[in-house]
Amino acid sequence: MRVTLKIWRQDGPSANGGFHTYAVEDLKDEMSFLEVLDVLNERLTEEGEEPVAFDSDCREGICGTCGLMINGQAHGPQKGTATCQLHMRTFTDGAEITVEPFRNASFPIMKDLIVNRAPLDAIVQAGGFISADTGGAIDANIIPIPKPVADAAMDAAACIGCGACVAACPNGAGQLFTSAKLAHLNLLPQGQAQRWQRTEQMVETMEMFFGSCTNHGECQEACPKEISVDFIALMNRDFIKSKVKNRKLLGQTLS
């Protein structure tokens, strides 16, 4: 099969970018989308044109490194699939495919299709952890955790931190990512001690970088791990509660 790729190319963060069109031929159904870019890059190198910069690593849909807007959709047309797991059989022969970097004002373009997603790490730094220094842990079976709770925490923890939810959102909101991290930690008994501080700090850090959620639900549709928007509801509830709880806590300390 053959496809025409319209790819966003941009030399660096402050350079002007634009679309370049490349025809790629002799492709097979079973090739992955990123392998098509590999083939194109090898050809461009031999022709003396600089290859297209794009990020990927595990190519198994788990590391969260890759991520492209394909025909305007974060990670492309297949539901529950990261860019690296997208295969050419999803496209028709002769298709014209538009390829852009993830879109968000807080994800500046570094080069071609590579963006900087550092704000996601900043949100985690603000409280996305359970403080448990090495060495002091009690036996793992002392606190039984009901299976449904462990399963729900795992559903949230499956987030790969790719940023597709942000890129897909018309408001550029970071709610799905932040709420998944919060739900993972806030649902577990081990996470209770820091629950309210964690929630307030992470939500406020999120708001420094990203837009507001108005319940479009595009994030859930784009998420390669199909993480549910229900977690956003949980986060919103915890955030309101945290405002009261944290103030009360402060009052107790001062009195």
Added chain:
Amino acid sequence: MTLTLNSGAPTGDIKDRWDNHKFDMKLVNPNNKRKFEVLVIGSGLAGASAAASLAQLGYKVKCFTFHDSPRRAHSIAAQGGINGAKNYKNDGDSVHRLFYDTVKGGDFRSRESNVYRLAQASVNIIDQCVAQGVPFAREYGGLLDNRSFGGAQVSRTFYARGQTGQQLLIGAYHALMEQVAKGTVDLHTKTELLDVVTKDGVACGIVTRDLTTGQVRSWSGHAVLLCTGGYSNAFYLSTNAMNCNVTAAWRAHRKGAAFSNPCYTQIHPTCIPASDEFQSKLTLMSESLRNDGRIWVPKGFDDARGAGQIPEGERDYFLERKYPAFGNLVPRDVASRNAKTVVDEGRGVGELKNGVFLDFSDAISRLGAPVVKERYGNLFDMYERITGESPYEMPMRIYPATHYTMGGLWVDYNLMTTIPGLYALGEANFSDHGANRLGASALMQGLADGYFVAPYTVGDYLSKLLGQPSVPVTDPVFTQAEAAINDDVKMWMNTGGTKGVDYYHRELGKIVWDRIGMARDKNGLEKALSEIPTLREEFRKNVRVLGTPEGINQSLEKVMRVDDFFELAELMARDALHREESCGGHFRVEHQDEEGEAQRDDENFSYVAAWEWKGAGAPQELNKEPLEFEYVHPAKRSYK
């Protein structure tokens, strides 16, 4: 021999060795810890856990990763689980049994003291991870669930669906990010190590290249910890992530760190075969599939019929035929070798004739599709997403692929390499798995090294450096190393060649797979030793790197990694050639019994090979660390 390989492993009752050693090690006063700078390279399980734990103790830590976030390290892709000798199942597990299984599974080529310590730490790791919020699978009563894995007769594997590596790494990443927020860890993403710097033979820092700006600069520290993973990508096609490389370990080797047992590479039997020349990497399908799938190929050669058209009588269930006792559940090395044999005979299946069938039709008629779906549904979906074929309707096609390397930098009991002050943790070192690693043990080792070993042993080393400032980055040892890297970069930018770096990586991978793959022989290894340098010479002349060294240049990053793979591949061949025996992942065709099983030679090869760098162009020199077995006595592994 010019190196002294003193493992420093304690003696006495194996149960007490680590405890006694911990007591004997010197401590650093809490007020003095902040005077020491520790550089941690890599942010996978070993790196993130070590950086976080050392920072918690009060050391000044810098952590470097070439990823855009520490959470992307390849530990994240591990599926199955992590072993812990908790004996929660009351099935007779113990620290001693995990130790025993690991030494035996490693085909008696690992150091007993290290393995025992690993088994001891396994218990603490599970506790630590649960405390951090790792959502391990639970039973309905709320207690932790376990499953069984290859090479063991007890259930000791803890898991989080098929994403155990992801969840453990996220736990360690959280711990690391907490320290970053506190300012105790200085995190550098998109920063790749390009040299280890020594002064008077002692590690004093590193040189890195910023992958975003291209800036080459030095960092000094009192100790350097390499937590940089394995070298499976020397094969080009492997289950490792695209960016996994040997550069950090290799450049340490060039600076004097001995490299051990490079020929011990593990080939996993159940991966999805390559579909064409442009395949970029291979995907693993969990070992658990062999519980219900039957492996077969057609009896006839070049049989072009679909699986459904081949009648029962014309199928060869070769594992069941050759190993009636274990059948499809023989260990990884045996299953892999047999698949290769039938494919090499011309009986492979699929368009490229490069796979064998893994057939679930019997399981589906026996158990019904819903039960099979419950057990393997997510794996079947993953397979279908990649191949477009449904395993419910036609057999899977599988073939072995490289996915783990047991060899690595030589380390002593304290995980220090032959360069004082330079440590290697996790897959980057050679220490605990011998010639073959058991399933669910890689995660265990990475976290044991990072959480529970290095924080003690690094302190012992630093205690002796009290009052010594770190070497300033203006010192000639740093400026010279930087200049050498800048020269290198200039050379690669100006080769004037015509072909992309992937072309040469792929060609190198073919040699490594054909000659130093699942079955090796003298003739092939000697050929590899002449083919690799020839190809490398062409590569260095004819590879083309476009763009500029400033800013992001992925071809430049890769060309330097592939150059290191060339040198490593040569050493792999040399090591495989010298080891005139078959053990674990190293199978020499000349050394097999009449039934085609691996034949170890304990009399002559019961040692760790530690290769010493002798300068570019000169072959490395072999040093030997003898292995002694006081508790687990070498015996033949048989699965008939």
